[in-house]
Amino acid sequence: MSSDVLMLIHDGLVPSVSGEWLDVVNPATEQVEARVPHAGADDVNRAVASAREAADRGPWRRLTPAERGRLLFRLAELVEKHSESLALLDTQDMGKPYAHSRQHDVPGVVDLLRFYAGFCDKGRGSEIPLGPDKHVYVRREPVGVVAGILPWNFPLSAAAQKLAPAVACGNTVVLKPAEQSPRSTLRLAELCMEAGFPAGVVNVLTGLGETTGSLLVAHPAIDKISFTGSTAVGRLVMKAAAEHIHKVTLELGGKTANIVFPDAPVESAVSYALLTSCYNSGQVCTSGSRLLLHRSLHDEFMEKLVRSMNELKVGDPMQPDTRLGPLVSHEQWQRVQSYVEWGKQRYTPTICGYRSEPLDRGFFVNPTVFDHVDAGCRIAQEEIFGPVLSVIDFTDEQEALRIANETRYGLATSIWTADLRRAHRMAAAADSGIVWINCNNYWNTAIPYEGHRASGIGADMGLEAVESYTRLKSVIVNLDDTPNAWATNN
Numbered sequence: 001m002s003s004d005v006l007m008l009i010h011d012g013l014v015p016s017v018s019g020e021w022l023d024v025v026n027p028a029t030e031q032v033e034a035r036v037p038h039a040g041a042d043d044v045n046r047a048v049a050s051a052r053e054a055a056d057r058g059p060w061r062r063l064t065p066a067e068r069g070r071l072l073f074r075l076a077e078l079v080e081k082h083s084e085s086l087a088l089l090d091t092q093d094m095g096k097p098y099a100h101s102r103q104h105d106v107p108g109v110v111d112l113l114r115f116y117a118g119f120c121d122k123g124r125g126s127e128i129p130l131g132p133d134k135h136v137y138v139r140r141e142p143v144g145v146v147a148g149i150l151p152w153n154f155p156l157s158a159a160a161q162k163l164a165p166a167v168a169c170g171n172t173v174v175l176k177p178a179e180q181s182p183r184s185t186l187r188l189a190e191l192c193m194e195a196g197f198p199a200g201v202v203n204v205l206t207g208l209g210e211t212t213g214s215l216l217v218a219h220p221a222i223d224k225i226s227f228t229g230s231t232a233v234g235r236l237v238m239k240a241a242a243e244h245i246h247k248v249t250l251e252l253g254g255k256t257a258n259i260v261f262p263d264a265p266v267e268s269a270v271s272y273a274l275l276t277s278c279y280n281s282g283q284v285c286t287s288g289s290r291l292l293l294h295r296s297l298h299d300e301f302m303e304k305l306v307r308s309m310n311e312l313k314v315g316d317p318m319q320p321d322t323r324l325g326p327l328v329s330h331e332q333w334q335r336v337q338s339y340v341e342w343g344k345q346r347y348t349p350t351i352c353g354y355r356s357e358p359l360d361r362g363f364f365v366n367p368t369v370f371d372h373v374d375a376g377c378r379i380a381q382e383e384i385f386g387p388v389l390s391v392i393d394f395t396d397e398q399e400a401l402r403i404a405n406e407t408r409y410g411l412a413t414s415i416w417t418a419d420l421r422r423a424h425r426m427a428a429a430a431d432s433g434i435v436w437i438n439c440n441n442y443w444n445t446a447i448p449y450e451g452h453r454a455s456g457i458g459a460d461m462g463l464e465a466v467e468s469y470t471r472l473k474s475v476i477v478n479l480d481d482t483p484n485a486w487a488t489n490n
């Protein structure tokens with residue numbers, strides 16, 4: 001039976017002013033799990049006004065950084081306490097295996113909240129020494145109201161990634177989770193209230209991207225947009241930001257090359273090739289959906305990879321042995337199928353994985369491999385966002401590098417080799433914001449990431465995220481009372 005979940009505006013849980021609702025569909029069962037409000041212009045105005053008031057005049061402004069840190073530490077404790085229910089919400093809303101959301105996503109969020117909690121009282125401005133008659137210092141101040149637009153692939157993690165650095169720096173936030181997966185963000189906001197965040201500091205609006213999302217990013221009273229999602233929508237967000245010259249951070253799509261040289265540790269490389277192409281059913285921005293294999297190890301590697309891929313269970317995300325749950329929605333399933341169909345016209349697919357029971361409902365896709373793919377073709381160039389792997393052969397380092405860099409994206413690259421010099425040569429030449437050597441999809445809050453080219457603008461995570469949630473103010477103090485030389489003709 002579905003239930004209604006309310007949005008958080010100011011200090012209360014509310015429906016939309018219009019009374020409109022949106023269904024949240026469980027992609028494993030195709031059942032409606034819940035309804036959330038569809039926020040319209042009135043709701044967006046109220047949420048932004050509340051965040052504005054809290055940023056400009058509320059008690060939030062008067063809290064010391066250490067007090068802000070204590071609130072984030074308390075929030076981390078509450079998330080830890082409610083790990084199971086938060087993990088379940090993400091599984092029910094977007095289909096990721098419960099074991100993964102419980103064991104990886106939620107603990108990762110707890111660590112992230114603690115990382116930025118610890119940062120709160122460690123922020124610094126700077127002084128510029130310019131001689132005895134001037135005192136010049138640079139303040140690093142909060143930007144104000146941050147609009148955070150979230151994707152559906154890691155719902156709780158994405159919400160925490162926007163919220164934590166923003167509030168650590170003293171900002172207030174209005175979050176808009178993806179329409180497919182809003183409930184863990186709403187629950188996180190409730191936990192913020194329980195932790196004691198003042199009214200208006202954290203607001204969550206639920207709704208569609210083209211309505212609620214576009215109203216929020218076009219709102220004149222926000223100061224910054226932090227967007228994670230597709231490159232196509234990122235472009236629209238940037239246009240909206242241009243109207244009022246809002247600051248903008250964009251974390252967008254990718255087409256990661258996972259490059260394996262003949263001297264790579266093969267067993268390890270095979271296991272990571274499996275991880276990077278199939279984890280979260282391939283719905284990861286840094287998914288290594290292009291596997292670049294040196295010709296000399298191609299056959300051995302592919303045999304091992306396909307064998308391992310066949311051991312992945314596709315099915316009910318609540319079962320502990322399930323490795324691939326469904327894709328997030330029927331729309332995403334159709335999109336991935338259209339790429340698979342396109343690939344089938346040109347290459348012979350290997351359909352991997354197994355299903356232990358018939359899946360007559362749900363948006364499931366088995367891992368699918370296309371081998372000897374042309375590096376310039378559609379499935380090797382476009383972000384599919386499903387467990388579909390294109391395998392591309394190469395002969396030498398130069399060719400591997402050229403293929404790796406010849407997409408419009410620049411999010412991540414993964415390099416497998418025992419040759420230290422080659423590893424660092426490749427790392428320097430790869431045109432992406434992340435380079436993994438002999439691993440991939442390793443994340444830690446301390447590591448910043450920034451997409452190159454069509455993968456984004458500005459850094460998320462790490463202490464570097466702090467720069468994008470603050471703005472500079474230079475203060476120049478004259479310590480000398482001498483009249484100005486130009487004005488007095490001296």
Ligand code: NAD
Pocket residue numbers: 149150151152153176177178179207208209210212213214215217228229230231233234236237251252253254284285286383385411451455456
């Ligand atoms: P999406 O772009 O469709 O939607 C992202 C968010 O934008 C959603 O909340 C949506 O409602 C909202 N939105 C849609 N239209 C909007 C508009 N006109 N104005 C304002 N907001 C709007 O992306 P998605 O399908 O939710 O997520 C998948 C994409 O996200 C993939 O491309 C993936 O690579 C990318 N992603 C990138 C990163 C990263 O860090 N680089 C991380 C996760 C996901």
